[in-house]
Amino acid sequence: MVYDYIEGKKRIKNILDNHLEIIEKTYVPNENDFTFDNAYKVWISSIFVDIRNSTELFTSENKSVVAKIIKSFTSEIIEILRDSNECEEIGIRGDCVYAVYSSPKQHHVYDIADKTYWINTLFTMLNTLFQGKGYPTITAGIGISTAEELVIKAGRKGIGINSKVWIGDAVTKASKLSSLANKDKIGPIAFSNCTYINIIDKLTENNSQAPTWFTVAHHNQFGKYYHGSIIITDFKTWINEGMPI
Numbered sequence: 001m002v003y004d005y006i007e008g009k010k011r012i013k014n015i016l017d018n019h020l021e022i023i024e025k026t027y028v029p030n031e032n033d034f035t036f037d038n039a040y041k042v043w044i045s046s047i048f049v050d051i052r053n054s055t056e057l058f059t060s061e062n063k064s065v066v067a068k069i070i071k072s073f074t075s076e077i078i079e080i081l082r083d084s085n086e087c088e089e090i091g092i093r094g095d096c097v098y099a100v101y102s103s104p105k106q107h108h109v110y111d112i113a114d115k116t117y118w119i120n121t122l123f124t125m126l127n128t129l130f131q132g133k134g135y136p137t138i139t140a141g142i143g144i145s146t147a148e149e150l151v152i153k154a155g156r157k158g159i160g161i162n163s164k165v166w167i168g169d170a171v172t173k174a175s176k177l178s179s180l181a182n183k184d185k186i187g188p189i190a191f192s193n194c195t196y197i198n199i200i201d202k203l204t205e206n207n208s209q210a211p212t213w214f215t216v217a218h219h220n221q222f223g224k225y226y227h228g229s230i231i232i233t234d235f236k237t238w239i240n241e242g243m244p245i
Contacts, residue, residue: 011157022150027102028088034153034164044088045103045112045146045195046171048178049077049119052139054095065135072126073097073138080118084111089164096178100166109146109198116142116189117230123188124231125239143177145170145192169194173222180219180227187215187227196226 021038028042051057051073057066074097081090081099086108089100103109119142127137147169155162169192177190191199196214203210214226238244 026104027086028151028164036153036157036162039150039152039167041148041150042102043104043146043148044100044151044166044170045109045144046098046100046166046174047081047112047116047119048096048098048143048174050141050143050175050178050181051095052141052182057095057136057138069130069135069138070095072129073140076122076126077119080115080122084115086112096175098171098175100171103146106198106202109195110202113144113191113195113199116144116191117232118235120188120229121231121235121239124236125243128239128243139182140188141178141181141183141186142189143174143179143181144189144195145173145177146195146198147173147192169222176219176222177225186217187229189228189230191226191228192222193224193226 015036018037023038023040025040025042028044029040034040057069074092077097078090081087081097084101086101086103087099088102091098101108101112103112119140123138123140130137149166149168149170152165152167153162154165173192177192180186181190182188191214200210200214203213213230214228216224216226218224
């Protein structure tokens, strides 16, 4: 290939020299509202679900079984994550499934966090079905974080290759929390401090024992976070009863 570095320099200077308009919004705007010259500041929450020991799983000799496990995992995680009017993005990064949501109000954060409890319980169903087939079982770390983010349209102007990019704590912290969860005595769900603050009061209203479901921890990069293993009781009971249809 021949890269026209002279034109490349012009494009970079144009980006660096242009004024970037930052607009505060309640919700993430429609795709048509994004340009390469603006950015939006919005409150979002993000969930990451990261398979533990995936290298060992992916290098297993029985590729057909691995494919079935990954297909099952991604299918049902996405089914849970997508069920929200606030969902802005869902994606798969190797062994990780993630989602990003608008969460301008406290009740949005509460509803989004509820998805992590369903996902946590889902692994019991997945592993029960895997064991029934003689397949390996899997575990995962679930991370959720809430923050005010800058969202921009990034890519190559004029050729149609572009995507939203989230700049701030929510997405990066959710990803990191998912990598911490479910190992080294950390529970399967890890909550950022901001997420915890937005959900604990309502959880406690519904169940006075809710504060005991969480353990506080500290990370040298982003400070306080909480972890635990919250499940959906009816779902878990159904699994334990043999999953009758």
